[in-house]
Amino acid sequence: MPSQQVFNTKDGAVYTTSNGAPVAEPYAAEKVGPNGPLLLQDFHHIDLLAHFDRERIPERVVHAKGAGAHGYFEVTHDISDLSCAAIFNKVGNKARATVRWSTVGGESGSADTARDPRGFAVKLRTEEGNWDWVFNNTPVFFLRDPAKFPHFIHTQKRDPQTHLKDPDMFWDYLSQNPESMHQVMILFSDRGTPNGYHRQHGYSGHTFKFVKENGEFHYVQIHLRADGGFKTLTNEQAGQLAGSNPDYGIQELFNTIEKGEFPSWTVYVQTMTPEQAEKFRYNVLDLTKVWPHKEFPLRPVGKLVFNENVQNYFAEIEQSAFSPSHVVPGVEPSADPVLQSRLFSYPDTHRHRLGVNYQQLPVNSPIVPIANFQRDGPATFISQGARPNYQSTIQPLTYKKKAYAGVQHEVFLGSAQLDLIEVTELDFEQPRALWSKVFDDGAKERYVQNVAGHLGNVKSAEVKARQLSVFAAVDQGLSDRIAKAIGHPTVQPLKVKSANEARRFRADVGKFPELKARS
Structure with missing residues (x-):
């Protein structure tokens, strides 16, 4: 008793x-x-x-290991000429924010210091609903075709038979998909191992659209620049921490905020008109390319500050659900096919992982009242009372109408979609610039050693040779140095179309009448 x-x-x-x-x-x-x-x-x-x-709820298939905090976003510069989003209608406007940083490929117990891109997801709670920035710490990614994404992620996971990470799988995919080279250059550079989650930049990667009331729009790329700079670890430091303190990133973030040293970022946008997009050397929808800052300078927008540790990690971070489809009026996705695929995939995984009412969880719930026709289901916290759950004349809802400018941009978009299919010399220009113009001698040596330490574990001679040919397409000297480091004969560069051929292809595609029908 x-x-x-x-x-x-x-x-x-x-x-x-x-x-x-x-x-x-x-x-x-x-x-x-x-x-x-x-x-x-x-x-x-x-x-x-x-x-x-x-x-236990299912861990995220990607971005399983992470850390987070709360804070705010403040508008510091007037960009109302770009977007009618209410958050931008006055300098000084603030929105409460939640962030989740993460590694991409590892499980929830993996090391924070793994050589891997980092997710940088921010939820802004605005007066027009939640706006999610589902970014990474690199401005590009490994692919531009969404059909390749599940295949790529599988190669970063465990072998179905051995249940071990397999360098042959990793490099077999990369060597067959050379458009990944720009991201590979970044991943195996010093930036592949950031010093803590909060000491790195964030990038939208994808092109979005900022839209005005009359429907006119600019293409935009959003940049989050860490005010303390992008801090990195050497490969050796990252490896030591992975063994001695695999939760180094989580610990550093928590302790930094507890000490009152609140990490902050300056938010910028790059902008491009539709006319500029049609004349741009690269494809505005290509996730493997960046926009040169000289041609499209960074324009300051605001400040992002995280000044509050969570009280319960599961409730406030593990249950947080971010999606690039969570946008507000004045912000729209572009026709980037990978972005378009993510618009579906992210909410779909949230419904699986958290339930159909995932947006009613406190950490995900908007600060504005919800009025729609969605009712019931597991974990219903907001039932909307007696309001009918159909388009009723008894208790009608009001609707916000949009106006769209008549822009003849569809043929270009169809052409741009097709332009993403083939690998050309254009895919190696930006990786080559990183190697020849950005990396100093020390960075080059570390890059060669970082790649050699991973590629050297590949058993397949065919995969090694194929990947070395991709490196040679970037720079023959780079490929030769890696070949020497792994004890492999030198190889010739991968053969691809020239930049002029690629431009002619883009121009010719617009002449096909069936393209206009598709677009």
């Missing part, structure tokens, strides 16, 4: 069952006599076990 004294926790709360009944002894279980079997009537014990068996 339970005793008369009720157990109290450190914060003064009384220990209870899930239905709120106080419990005298948390470790007790009701039995028939001192040594008898357990009683099914002991709801406290059954409740404890039943919840324990269900207290």
